[in-house]
Amino acid sequence: MQLVRNWFNKISIERIQLELMNTAYGSGHVFLSALDPRCMILWYLFFAIAPWFLSNMIVLAGLFLLMIATTVLSRVSPFIIFVLCLGLVGQVGWLFILSLFFGGDIASALPLLKLTLKLSIVSLASITVFSGMDPERISDGLLALGMPAAFSFSLSYGYRILPVLFEEFRSVLLSYRLRGRAPASPGFLYARLGAYYLKMLVVAFFPLMLATAKRSRTTVEALETRGFSFGMKNPKSRQLKLSHLKVTRRDIAFLSGTAAYAALLFWIGAAYPLAI
Amino acid sequence: MPNSDKQDIPAIEIRGVSFAYPGSEISVLQEASLTLKRGTFAAIAGGNGSGKSTLCKLFNGLIPNYYSGDFEGTVHVCGVPAEGHTVAQLSRMVGYVYQDFENQLVRPTVFDEACFAPLNYGLSDYRLMASKALDLCGLSDLRDRYVWELSGGQKHLLALAGALSLEPEVLIVDEPVAQLDPQHARQVYEVLRRLNRDHGKTVIVIEHHADFIAEYCHEVCLMESGRVLWQRPTAEALNSLDDLDRLGIQPPEVTRAAAVLREMDNARTQSDPRSSLPDRRSAGRHAAQRLPITMDEAVAHFTTFMQSGNGNLHPSPARIPASDPDHAGLSGSSSNEVIRLQDASLHYRALRRARHQVLHALNLTLFEGERIALVGNNGAGKSSLLKLVAGVARPQSGSVTVLGQDTRSVSLEQLSSGVTLVFQNPEDMFIEDSVEAEVSHCLRRRAYPNIEASVANMLRAFRLEELRQRDARLLSGGQQRRVSLAIGAAIRPEIMLLDEPTANLDLSTREELLGALEELSEHVRTVVIATHDMQLVSRWATRVVVMHQGEVVGDGTPDEIFADRELTRRAGIAPTQTAQLSADLGIRPLCRTPEELAKRIAERMWGSPNERADRPSGNLTHKEAEEHAARSQLV
Incomplete structure (x- = not known):
């Protein structure tokens, strides 16, 4: 049982985030x-x-x-x-x-x-x-191979906001835990506790999505002010971005x-x- | 791009602009007109919902090109009509830094972020432009770092660099102070000042923190319900006390103190038959005289003012208690200890398997009934300490005992019935779809008795009854803050931990928060607040714990802490203007509010109010007395 508990402690959201970021950018x-x-x-x-x-x-x-x-x-x-x-x-x-x-x-x-x-x-x-x-190079590679600029940008941006999303997800989960009630006993093979966490992971997605939607309002506006949609139609921009390849x-x-x-x-x- | 002969053309010119967002009946802007000269450093001030941000979105064409609502009027940016130009074209001339600047950073590394805009425009010397922008913002050393490794202040500077990389004429920064601690905010303002002074950029900030306006801005545009009410040089603007007061903008503390003192002086000279004619004339002179708006001005102003008090300076009256009653009470009360940290250490893991030590063998004991303010600059470990106490993080060595339980031996869920943590960002706490559901969530989950009644009670106490059906995410900053406090208070915790409760609040909401804190003190035994807000500290706290680089470097009453110059300097905390000024004028113990300061100066000059009890002393002493009476009932 101690083993299961140790594993629970090892697999934290924080840890997963770290490993993912290490894999992607490290x-x-x-x-x-x-x-x-x-x-x-x-x-x-x-x-x-x-x-x-x-x-x-x-x-x-x-x-x-x-x-x-x-x-x-x-x-x-x-x-x-x-x-x-x-x-x-x-x-x-x-x-x-x-x-x-x-x-x-x-x-x-x-x-x-x-x-x-x-x-x-x-x-x-x-x-x-x-x-x-790293995702930047993959994204440049895809752009060079003729993928649309929006696609290759979303790939690199997707990685870029991973830490933000994780942060958000962690705080939502924390909110659930700080205001929720864990099962009194962990149950057979920690089944009850496991179910509690799994359920929380699922319901936490809804607040996460709403929060992300709200964030993206600024992001989309800022992209506009920084010439993103202009750059997508600009062959010069594409050429410059890929000149290092x-x-x-x-x-x-x-x-x-x-x-x-x-x-x-x-x-x-x-x-x-x-x-x- | 602009030639030198265009120097006379204003940076921004707006004529009679009205605008309503699509799908909305209400005009956010109503015939707004404004002209900003090139090279100015302007603050746009106004209450919540007065249209400040909307006004600024005219400058780069987001309105009406991106938000196509009902639009009327004309906008010229550096002589170019906004009409017929795209956002991308106008953005070459206007850089914009958002209030939630973190969401405008879209690239992984610092240098990539700075390159982003020039690359989009296909400018072949983009690397040079990015390097220059980073250099201007002092980020050159960080160019290869990942954005998520930066501190909040560095991120803000990066957002600024991203906007600067296109070398725009005009730079708009939306509420830089709101999301940053004072030290970082100052750093951002120093950069803005340099850009303005040395590089001739036109800088426009949306700002309502008067001390920053006073120190950095040349002029102020005051907005009221979609209109530009007036545009005045800073000194004159911050002296327009009536307008500022009406719109909920607090003038600098020194200005307030001077205003109160002037009022008292006027009341005294006019009503006092014994006062000589010259005195009366001097009162008239005071009325016309401009009030000080910065610390330097204030020191000079009050020094001359006190000297002009025709020499009959009273010595600092001995009857003023050496220490304030509600401050003194607590050290003697030696009540139950509720939180004890023993050699508690905490580290986080970071990218590339690095380890980041945030708390070093911390020892701290907090007692019941204390109002504790946790201060120190960013990264000092304040939030981490709160997390340890809340059980969100466990110490890697040492122990944390909360309400008699070792946090390592109980689950987070168990611990949180006695301790609540209110997050720095209220939005992170919202997991339901209405305010009412948010407040009752925990009560329902944990099967509290009388849920209906306690929820109704909380909604009333935090004035949320009208908003009960609304989604908390869509409320204003101040309302969100109240919801987060109600969520925390609803479970009737014994300890309440608040992380930066006044961040991102305008000043009227801040006053509300102070009221809410009083409300809390009726239910909660111990409150700990981590904050940068020294006004809050001096008005509310009974004990101040100063943190620096993961260690406790100071612990005492606000008076003791603020008086220790060496400590405040080392820990990077800026005492309130009132405290600084009273120290500079040699008034001890340090005053907590500008009104108190004015009163004490008056006492020094004209004797204590008791000695001149026959004289009307204005409504101020009365207010003060009320305040003191109110305070002593608390705790």
Whole structure:
């Protein structure tokens, strides 16, 4: 029980906020952040889509190894990895248990393992990109690849107001707690206390949304006075914003290195078709 | 962009503007006319809802281009007609800093934020412009920092830099003092003054804090119900006491003290048959003379005034008690202790796994019946201390005992039945959709008896009956504050903690708040207020705890604290003008209100009121007496 309690104490909103912000912005010094965001996004697109069309275990395993390497390079926080593992194991574990009910046996675990592998590759690729590059670079990359200015701005602004939203959310939750009543006993396995907190998390969204709506009035007005909508239609502005993007030799080396590795995997995969 | 021959063209020219927001019948502006010269530093003052912000939104074309309501009249900005120009075009000439400036920061880092506007306009030397703006605001050292790591004052300066980056002619700043502590507000004003004096910018502030107006502004435009009532040089404006009084704007304390004294002097000379002719003439001279509006002026004014009191200076009367009765009572009362902090330390984690120590092994004991003011500059740890007491944060080492319970051993929900924390920002407390529901939320959740009656009682006590069905988020600042106090008081706590209750209040609402605090003292045993508002401290508190860098550096009565120059300087607190002035004039104990100060000066010059009991002494002494009588009943 003490364990559960400790976990409750560890997982605070504050902590989650910190980890998220660390993941998003704490990457300035990482090798991957120096790469051109356009290249990174293209790179990511390949690894987000290709695995779904592959069934060769050797190729998948090879890609998975590569993803582990890039994830390590992006110095992601252990917390995120933990959440990822929890999600993967939880998801696939459920499927496996269900398959046992429907007459499956240990053999049915193998295809599930493949699914897990695919999911892992896609997830790790996402983590690599979102943790290895800060949102500003991603947003610039998207703009350069032809996404509308409003979209790329919303992405960077979305990250920017995360701390504000968290702050707001925390104070709303606090208001509920300061004026609410916690269950007298925590219940079996802290179920009652858990339900109390979960309910609070849900109802807290309503005040949060209203408060945010009120804030955005000023934001929208201020954007207007600072020439935002003018800039969106201004090709000069777009050009200036993107002028710092350059594809360097490093980017080419990174992309071609990855391509060569993938080609090698496909070649081996073709030689030893280990499809399940 | 403007040439030098355009120097004569006014920065802002408005003729007969009327405006109603879309969907509203009421005209916020009614035939407002105003001309502001280039290079002026103007304050726009007026009561709540007088149309100050709306007026300023004319200057960059937000009205009528962005808010397309019923609009009449003409607006010229630096000679350019606002009509036919977009907000973006006008904004090149007019920078705007909002009152809730945090919501206008849209980029993650300081430098990005400063680049934002020039980038939008596609100006190729945007980096240079941003650097220059940051430099002007003194933020160059912070250029790579994230916005959410900045303090409130730094954020305000950043919003200013963001507006400055386009090198506008005109800069509008909406209520800089409202959301900032006095020290940071002063810092912002110093920057504004430099921009005005050295860089020739036209600066317009919406402001009702008269001491800031007196110190920094050249002229004042007074608004009343959508009209510009008058536009006068600052000294003359702050001497227009009747108008200011009517619109709920408090003149500087020194001006008030001088006005009261002048009134007393006039009453004395006119009614006193023994007073000589020269005396009467001097009364006439006083009436015509302009009253002081800043500390320096006040010191000179009162010194000459007291010297001109034809030499019969009475020595400081010994019968004035050495210490005020309601201040003296408390140290001897040695009543029950309600809050005890023992070596309590607190740190937060920050980005990049940094640790931020906010409280260092704090020791403090607070007793029942005390009215405690927690003072110190931003980041001194006031709010953190309140959080520790409320149980919102737990000390990482040491202990906090509240009402006999260790805060680590009870849940927040349990603790909060005896202690309430009223947040600095009332909006953060609103979780229901009507005022009535807000006030009753906790009572219903915790199944208090007689909910209906106590809610009705609270609504009446805080004058919220009319607003009971309204959504609290949509009320004015002062009304929101009253709701937040009612929420806190409704559960009848034994300890009430208020974080900056007077922040963002105009002065009439502030007076209301003082009334509400008196109301509270009937229900609550101990009240702790964290505040920057030294007027509140000197009028309300019986004990002042001074914090500095996470430690308690001073603890005593307001008199003791304000008299300690070294301490106030170190902790960055500015005693009230009244306290400073009484210290400068050698009047001890320090006075708490301008009226008291005037009375004491009068006593010094013409003897105590008892000695001249036969003379009418104006309605002031009467008021004072009332006030004292009222005070002694409290606590």
